[in-house]
Amino acid sequence: MTASSAETxxxxxxxxxxxxxxxxxxxxxxxxxxxxxxSMGTCGIAAGTTPILEALKEQIKLQGKEGTVKITQTGCMGxxxxxxxxxxxxxxxxxxxxxxxxxxxxxxxxxxxxxxLAPGVKVVDKIWYFPEEEENTNGAIQARVVLRNSGRIRxxxxxxxxxxxxxxxxxxxxxxxSSQDVIDTVTESGLRGRxxxxxxxxxxxxxxxxxNNEQKYVICNADEGDPGAFMDRAVLEGxxxxxxxxxxxxxxxxxxxxxxxxxxxxxxxxxxxxQIAIAQARECGFLGTNIFGSGFNFDIDIKYxxxxxxxxxxxxxxxxxxxxxxxxxxxxxxxxxxxxWKKPTIVNNVETYANVCAIMRKGAAWFKSIGTxxxxxTKVFALAGKIKNVGLVEVPMGTQLRDIIYKIGDGIKDGKAxxxxxxxxxxxxxxTAAHLDxxxxxxxxxxxxxxxxxxxxxxxxxxxxxVNVAKYFLEFTLDESCGRCTPxxxxxxxLFEMLSDICHGKGTMETLIKLxxxxxxxxxxxxxxxxxxxxxPVLSTLREFRREYLEHVLNKTCSxxxxxxxxxxxxxxxxxxxxxxxxxxxxxxxxxxxxxxxxIDQNACIKCGVxxxxxxxxxxxxx
Amino acid sequence: MGKSCSCIGxxxxxxxxxxxxxxxxxYIDSLPIGDDIDxxxxxxxxxxxxxxxxxxxxxxxxxxxVANKLKIHLSEVYGVISFYSYFTDVxxxxxxINVCTGTACFVRGSMKILDELSRHLGIKEGExxxxxxxxxxxxxxxxxxxxxxxxxxxxxxxxxxxxQMVQEILNDCE
Numbered sequence: 126m127t128a129s130s131a132e133t134x135x136x137x138x139x140x141x142x143x144x145x146x147x148x149x150x151x152x153x154x155x156x157x158x159x160x161x162x163x164s165m166g167t168c169g170i171a172a173g174t175t176p177i178l179e180a181l182k183e184q185i186k187l188q189g190k191e192g193t194v195k196i197t198q199t200g201c202m203g204x205x206x207x208x209x210x211x212x213x214x215x216x217x218x219x220x221x222x223x224x225x226x227x228x229x230x231x232x233x234x235x236x237x238x239x240x241x242l243a244p245g246v247k248v249v250d251k252i253w254y255f256p257e258e259e260e261n262t263n264g265a266i267q268a269r270v271v272l273r274n275s276g277r278i279r280x281x282x283x284x285x286x287x288x289x290x291x292x293x294x295x296x297x298x299x300x301x302x303s304s305q306d307v308i309d310t311v312t313e314s315g316l317r318g319r320x321x322x323x324x325x326x327x328x329x330x331x332x333x334x335x336x337n338n339e340q341k342y343v344i345c346n347a348d349e350g351d352p353g354a355f356m357d358r359a360v361l362e363g364x365x366x367x368x369x370x371x372x373x374x375x376x377x378x379x380x381x382x383x384x385x386x387x388x389x390x391x392x393x394x395x396x397x398x399x400q401i402a403i404a405q406a407r408e409c410g411f412l413g414t415n416i417f418g419s420g421f422n423f424d425i426d427i428k429y430x431x432x433x434x435x436x437x438x439x440x441x442x443x444x445x446x447x448x449x450x451x452x453x454x455x456x457x458x459x460x461x462x463x464x465x466w467k468k469p470t471i472v473n474n475v476e477t478y479a480n481v482c483a484i485m486r487k488g489a490a491w492f493k494s495i496g497t498x499x500x501x502x503t504k505v506f507a508l509a510g511k512i513k514n515v516g517l518v519e520v521p522m523g524t525q526l527r528d529i530i531y532k533i534g535d536g537i538k539d540g541k542a543x544x545x546x547x548x549x550x551x552x553x554x555x556x557t558a559a560h561l562d563x564x565x566x567x568x569x570x571x572x573x574x575x576x577x578x579x580x581x582x583x584x585x586x587x588x589x590x591x592v593n594v595a596k597y598f599l600e601f602t603l604d605e606s607c608g609r610c611t612p613x614x615x616x617x618x619x620l621f622e623m624l625s626d627i628c629h630g631k632g633t634m635e636t637l638i639k640l641x642x643x644x645x646x647x648x649x650x651x652x653x654x655x656x657x658x659x660x661x662p663v664l665s666t667l668r669e670f671r672r673e674y675l676e677h678v679l680n681k682t683c684s685x686x687x688x689x690x691x692x693x694x695x696x697x698x699x700x701x702x703x704x705x706x707x708x709x710x711x712x713x714x715x716x717x718x719x720x721x722x723x724x725i726d727q728n729a730c731i732k733c734g735v736x737x738x739x740x741x742x743x744x745x746x747x748x
Numbered sequence: 749m750g751k752s753c754s755c756i757g758x759x760x761x762x763x764x765x766x767x768x769x770x771x772x773x774x775y776i777d778s779l780p781i782g783d784d785i786d787x788x789x790x791x792x793x794x795x796x797x798x799x800x801x802x803x804x805x806x807x808x809x810x811x812x813x814v815a816n817k818l819k820i821h822l823s824e825v826y827g828v829i830s831f832y833s834y835f836t837d838v839x840x841x842x843x844x845i846n847v848c849t850g851t852a853c854f855v856r857g858s859m860k861i862l863d864e865l866s867r868h869l870g871i872k873e874g875e876x877x878x879x880x881x882x883x884x885x886x887x888x889x890x891x892x893x894x895x896x897x898x899x900x901x902x903x904x905x906x907x908x909x910x911x912q913m914v915q916e917i918l919n920d921c922e
Contacts, residue, residue: 171892171905205894352888353851390797390834391888431793431832448789449824450831466786509852509893516894547851583851597854607831711864711911731867733860733911 132284133408137418139296142287149288154216157195159239162212164276166201166362167394168355172208180232181211188236200363200398202276203517205509207249212276215240223249252533253516266528268495270503271319271356271479272519275363280398283405286366292411294485295370298377299419307378308334311481314489315501320346320437320474321549321578322654323500323567326481329471332461333379336469341381343372344465344472346442347388347395350434351550352601353581356505357475359517361388361395364479365402369425371478373412374485376423379471384425387442391432399427434551434605437579438653439464439472441607452609453653474579476505496522500566504577510547510584511538518582520565527561530584541586545669549578551598551605552658554665555591574665576658590687591670592677596624598662602655613656616647620663627674629690630681637674641667686747689732696723696736699744706736706745756822757812761803768802769813776817788818792828796835806837841876841883843921845869848898850889858897862886864911865899868918882921 136142163169163178178198185194204210207225213235214221224235226247235243242248252266278285286292298307312327333341345368349357361368372384388396403425406412414422428446435441436451443465445451464470480502484492493501500522506529509515513535520529526546530536537543545555554575556563563569567577585594599621608614623640626632644660644667651657667674676682683691696706702720707713712731717723725736737745762769775798779791795818799810806829815822829835847853847862862884866872869882876883892898895907899917906917 167890168892168894171890171898172895172907205892208892208894350888352849352854353893355889355893429794429797430834431797431828432834433832445793446790447786448792448828450827452831507852507893509896510855515852515896550851581851583855585855589855594855597851604833709912711867711914731863733864735911738910 132282133405135408135410136292137410139293139300139417142292142296145284146287146290146293149284153288156216157193158216159194160214160216161194161196161235162199162202162214162276163196164200164202164204164208164210164212165198166276166359167392168201168205169208169210170394172205174209176229177209177211177227177232180229181236184232184236188233190236190239194236194239197279198281199277200275200280201359201517203272203359203519204249204253205516206514207247207253210249211235213238213240213243221254223254225249250514250535253514266524266532267519268503268521269519270483270492270495271360271476271505272363272517273483274367275359278364280363280365281401283366283402283409286364290486291366291482292370294482295373295377295411296417298374298485299417299421304334304378304380307374307485310489311378311484314484314492315499316477316480316484316492317500317567318473319476319480319504319579321552321576323577326473326477329461329473330375330378332459333381333469333471336462338469340383340466340468341379342465342468342470343375343379343381343384344439344442344446344470345372345384345386345478346437346439346472346474347386347392348430348436348442349389349392349475349579350437350605351579351581353509353547353550353583354507354579356507356517356580358392358395359505360475360479361392362398365395365398366406367482368399368475368478369402369406369412371481371485372425373416373423374481375471375473375478377421379469381469381471382422382424384423385446385465386425386427387430387436387446388427389432390429396427396429403427433607434601435607435653435655438655441653442472443470450607452607453655455652476580497564497566499568504565504580506548506580506582508534508582508584510582511541511586511589512536512584513538522566523564525562525564526556529565529582530561534584537584537586541588544585544587544589545591547575547583547585547594547662548581549576549658549661550581551601552576552654552661553578553581554661555585555594555669557669574661574668576661588685588687590628590683590685591666591673592624592627592683593685593687595662595666596621596628599624599659602659606656606659610650610652610656612647612651613653613659616643616651617656617659619643620647620660624663627677628683628688630677630688632674632678634678637667637678686734692732693727693748694725694730694732694734694737695746695748696725697744697746698722699742701742701744703742705739705741709735709739711735757809759807759809761807762809762813765803771802772799772810772813773817776814781818783819785819789820789824792818792820792825793832796825796829800835805839806835807839808837811837839876839880842881844883844885844900844902845917846885846887846900848888848890848892848896848900849886850893850896852889852893853897856896858909860911861897861899861909861914864914865918868914882918 210225317323441451441453460470707715714726714729899906
């Protein structure tokens, strides 16, 4: 699949766009009756989708099914727990089956079966299916607005996007609405920034629109930095045109004719697909001059990040685009007044933009019908950690955490006990079992001492030490602090040292008091969002898991068995001398005769826990 | 490639790699660089990406070359390189071993894997072995969370890594 094989047309009017969409729909109906969509996002490829794709292609040839089975390469389907995965679509009936955990050996059965159920291949649980139409959400926990095309269309072919109604939102905005109408629609929809802060998008646009300046900018923040989130990458890899279309809509609304996508250099596949998409959009006339004959001009540039979490903060991001160190500055002035190159600028994140096209197409009332009153719409989460079904999940706002973890995620791995779920990444906090019935929205999560963040959702079980988790996030912030303001640069360093002391058994009750006081000081005094939220993981674990901190400080133990200074492994009398532990020990510190009790040399032990995990006789105690 | 003298940008890297220099120069010349230094600065990060792409790292001579081309000061170029973790001014090993330190991998024990790799290679995170064969580093979420913990060696992904697998991974690098 290359860009050159894509069909493009020059589109000058909304009617031409409609005609193209109708042609695509007709072509899809008449094409092969069976379509196999292969999930080819970065994650799918990492999990080994490429050999599956080759095997499927080969089988189609071998079984002579070139005319009846068509293979398409799509973006991420979100089924991380079942990669490599494919979707087999019955084109006539409009139904589909998802198969997961595929091996190349299963390709013959899959091609043979066509739309019938392929024997011996894992079928993905129905709860992970998305209805084909967004409205049709009866009974389903998941709803698809942002990820509507991801995993469904071929991201490198603009005609697939056109076939789903692509660019009709832009057409409507440019030919039927005034700039003010667009802003009013977005304001009325109640859409709030999905990057984490939750600022009303319409209001942000209105600020920038009110500026009397010839040059304004529209920026897409694709510098996804939360170390446990990848939904923006899924959208960029699976549905890049949605972002371009929405940016053009935003440009029209605020009076900007230049867009910039600021993307992480670590996302090469997303960059490649964006470049292809931009070239196609220019060729078709969706970017460039006089779009849809409206006189509106708009173009988009890509700028690359270079690995700095703080560049997710909008003023830091703007500095980075200007080629400077990505340090944030004090607001106001807000970027909507004085942003990129000192011109009025709006910065929205990928997921926010992905919502905009749907709102333009279907209206504010439709959008408000999803989610809650204060937080309409959906939110995408990257569900991961100690959960059975890891994946990208999109749910209406207001969904309970319990439903996500136990229904969609199917509960905790290996029968362990749930301990906490962490949202908001390094700026968020841990939510305990007592609060699992809370609805997910900006306010509820904040009330629980966490935050929405960009959408990482990490589940932890009884084997996770919460002090160590807090230390992990602090280490991240420490690494990513730009060093501009003292509370963040030095304060977080001190917090990290205190947490390290506690994990090494050197903490006292005084350390705990200092930990809280300093955390609150940093929260109140740091310059930007990164610093102000950096103590959140500490404060939330201190509050919710005080017992664990006390245990580390008073008893010098770590009941989760994580903090290596506080634990030791010993072999008990259940040892039968199978030598399994000795053979697996990477430090070679276990000795003993075959069929005799083994001994661990405590001085050489690196406390990696391999013996504990490999022993089949419960002969190793973790103390 | 050792330093012949101690003056700025005299490490000889540009002279030793004329093709790489030519490629970088052609790239920067294709950008609309003018006399407006603020505007030129907007092209700095992408130029550095290109430079690191062709040279593998950003030695002083390359930094100076980029600075002169964009008409900005070397100190600014260095300021940017030292700020962003993607850029490095020291050469990296043939095998870049990166352990995912994203949250999902962390809760599934990626730190143990990092410790184990570090023990085997005798280097710490962010360092390169003396024979320039291995570099060890951390990596933020690669998005293969179902395979956690994940280790990447150059472009190859290893999933569900356990401390016992470390030796195997290193053996694969032969």
